[in-house]
Amino acid sequence: MNACKNNFLIKQLEKNRNVFVGSKPLITLLLVIQLLLSSCALMSSSPNAEMLSNPSAGLNGSFEIIQGGTLAKTAALSPKFLFGLTYDYTSSNLPVNWYFFTQTALNAKKDKRVESDFDILIDSTDAIEGSKSVKFVVRACDSLQWKSPGLFQEFEVASPGMYEVSFWVKNKGCNFEATISAITLKGGPPSEAKFIRSKDTLVNWTKYTVQRDMPIGLDRIRLDLILKSPGTFQLDDFRIVRLDQPKASKVL
Structure with missing residues (x-):
């Protein structure tokens, strides 16, 4: 599933983020380029979705807790997501944690x-x-x-x-x-x-x-x-x- 692919990609980036200090910067650079190209392919097939997060709300399965005017986290793998900027869209009046x-x-x-x-x-x-x-x-x-x-x-x-x-x-x-x-x-x-x-x-x-x-x-x-x-x-x-x-x- 895309979530599994995204998770794997992020782990690979974290695993290799310090390799530039070693003796194989060119190999590492090629690996990073490959990972970024893979991210573009995943981005084309990943869903774009908005979530308003509220950790204290739990599952919110009855959709009682509503939040508005907050930045929403995207579920799609994007360049912003790869570099830690995971907030893409502005939304309002959505049940949180979905x-x-x-x-x-x-x-x-x-x-x-x-x-x-x-x-x-x-x-x-x-x-x-x-x-x-x-x-x-x-x-x-x-x-x-x-x-x-x-x-x-x-x-x-x-x-x-x-x-x-x-x-x-x-x-x-x-x-x-x-x-x-x-x-x-x-x-x-x-x-x-x-x-x-x-x-x-x-x-x-x-x-x-x-x-x-x-x-x-x-x-x-x-x-x-x-x-x-x-x-x-x-x-x-x-x-x-x-x-x-x-x-x-x-x-x-």
Whole structure:
């Protein structure tokens, strides 16, 4: 996955940052050039997304904690990211600690194939948990991943273990796809994914659940949710619960 590639690239840069002091500056220079060229290739395929970070908010799976007027961290690998300047876009009124494929982020790629028109709103009148839910009002969008509205995040969990991932949805018109992946950033076994795909009209809040076995070597659960067609889509109460314990317990 791109996150794994990005992590590897950064580790390689850190590993080789002091080699210029040694006796092989030319080899090191060539290595750095190769890494930068690789970063450009990754940048073309990496998602542009915005995240407003608030460490004290935890998972924020019910989207209750909103933040505005703050610099947003980009998830795409870019030259700014490589050199430590990870704040690219300005955003406002987003639930914290989630990466959103926003209109601003998608337009930042300057890709003529991305023809989208949508808003990401906070609905304070309709929620399944707490007092808020996140709402996507999509007037036009691309059907390709990372070129359409949506969100993603990764969550570190203990392995081995059995987990249940759940979230609640309302939908009118959107063809949506949720990918729940078991991954690692440590060079372990290949990632495994399960999918939820639907274009059903859901007038009432509807719960979706996926059970995920996390074998040894896979230590992160990742959710990618994208909207592939116009409509109105609401999301609330995302949670991860560990099942293989005497009493099921909420992890995040």
